[in-house]
Amino acid sequence: MLKKGLVLALFLIMTAGWTGCSATELEHRSFPLAVGIDLQEENEEPAEPEEDQVQEVFQGKAEEPRNLVVSFDFPDLAQISEKGRTVETAMGLSLEGTDIYHVEKSYENNTNRVLDYNHMKAVVLGENIFSDTVQLRALLMAWEQREASARNTSLLIGSSSAAEILSLTAETEGSMGTYLEEMLESQKDFKQNKIATVGNLMNQWHNQNELLLIPVLTEQGNRPVITAYGAVSNFHYEGTISVEEAMEACLSQNLLNKFTCEISRNAVMEISDIRVHKTIELEGETPVVTVSVSGRGRIKGGQINSVSEQYQLERKTEKQLTAELMETAERLRQEYGIDMTNSYISLGSQNRELYKMYRDFPDTYNRQVRQVFQVDISLLNRE
Numbered sequence: 001m002l003k004k005g006l007v008l009a010l011f012l013i014m015t016a017g018w019t020g021c022s023a024t025e026l027e028h029r030s031f032p033l034a035v036g037i038d039l040q041e042e043n044e045e046p047a048e049p050e051e052d053q054v055q056e057v058f059q060g061k062a063e064e065p066r067n068l069v070v071s072f073d074f075p076d077l078a079q080i081s082e083k084g085r086t087v088e089t090a091m092g093l094s095l096e097g098t099d100i101y102h103v104e105k106s107y108e109n110n111t112n113r114v115l116d117y118n119h120m121k122a123v124v125l126g127e128n129i130f131s132d133t134v135q136l137r138a139l140l141m142a143w144e145q146r147e148a149s150a151r152n153t154s155l156l157i158g159s160s161s162a163a164e165i166l167s168l169t170a171e172t173e174g175s176m177g178t179y180l181e182e183m184l185e186s187q188k189d190f191k192q193n194k195i196a197t198v199g200n201l202m203n204q205w206h207n208q209n210e211l212l213l214i215p216v217l218t219e220q221g222n223r224p225v226i227t228a229y230g231a232v233s234n235f236h237y238e239g240t241i242s243v244e245e246a247m248e249a250c251l252s253q254n255l256l257n258k259f260t261c262e263i264s265r266n267a268v269m270e271i272s273d274i275r276v277h278k279t280i281e282l283e284g285e286t287p288v289v290t291v292s293v294s295g296r297g298r299i300k301g302g303q304i305n306s307v308s309e310q311y312q313l314e315r316k317t318e319k320q321l322t323a324e325l326m327e328t329a330e331r332l333r334q335e336y337g338i339d340m341t342n343s344y345i346s347l348g349s350q351n352r353e354l355y356k357m358y359r360d361f362p363d364t365y366n367r368q369v370r371q372v373f374q375v376d377i378s379l380l381n382r383e
Helices: 002-025 077-082 101-113 127-131 133-144 162-167 176-185 199-208 243-250 309-337 343-350 352-358 362-368
Strands: 034-039 067-074 092-095 124-125 154-160 211-220 224-235 234-243 258-264 268-284 286-299 370-379
Touching: 002 211, 034 127, 034 162, 034 176, 067 101, 067 162, 077 127, 077 162, 092 101, 124 127, 124 162, 124 176, 127 133, 127 224, 127 234, 133 199, 154 176, 154 199, 162 211, 176 224, 176 309, 199 268, 211 243, 224 243, 224 309, 234 243, 234 286, 243 268, 243 286, 243 309, 243 370, 258 309, 268 343, 268 370, 286 309, 286 362, 309 370, 343 362, 352 362
Parallel strands: 034 124, 124 154, 154 211, 286 370
Antiparallel strands: 034 067, 067 092, 211 224, 224 234, 258 268, 268 286
């Protein structure tokens, strides 16, 4: 019995020690809820390069890379560790370094805390970082090798800079990370898990075979607002497209729960129960993707009074939406060289012969493919 008592006492002492160490460790951790990453502007004075900075890229001499400017948005530790407690203002900080590793080391050396990304809600990238694929690849590699970094973290773009977006906390009632998470979750038009993530960009980096649309944030009224979408095709940043164009692209890719179109000045139709089917064929020397879209429509704030009126509205909606989809698809193909239907990723399962032709040439496929749309809408407003 004495022996059992000594063992129990030793166990209690050890577990008490573990609890103390864990609490101490928590106090020396910082939990970013959002991170903003910009490429240093060319007219800014660069920081002194690190001794171990690599000067050769892909076996050739490269220009001295521009530094990263990383902004952190994180609340007081109490907001994470004690449920129900809130903090009046979120803490923010921007640091500069040759890469994310040196930025994190700078933070740790100057604060005596380590960064813990387990609670992170969003990553905001400045548009200019897409102009330096070496830095972007290095950033994604570091992210991929960090176990605590979740691939499903939401990804956004700052139209002016990521740092500016993260600084807009005066009107967002605290953490920008939490605000962005709630803003994205409120977008009920999208199907579940269809918002751009860090993992999607990683897939672009590795596979370079698809179209990724990333929400672009702009300051309006001291709040971040989605005003456009950044188009990344085969790991190339092609530029920004309008929200309306992005919604049409998402419709053609079957990423939406509902889609709204204006069929006249006073009539708006909401389409739900959306289904999309694609076929890809070679017509002559041109690949053609046919996208069939069907759904149930409802006139917002209106009522259909006869079978004849219902038929006319269905045909008008189908004709108008078909024309709008074809116009947008052709414009994006000609101006950006992108296929808004994202059909290349389906090429292997849809048409093996075409896949063999374009397997190593996704950019060529996107520039050459022609899109055809077929729309079938059934209205629900009639009793």
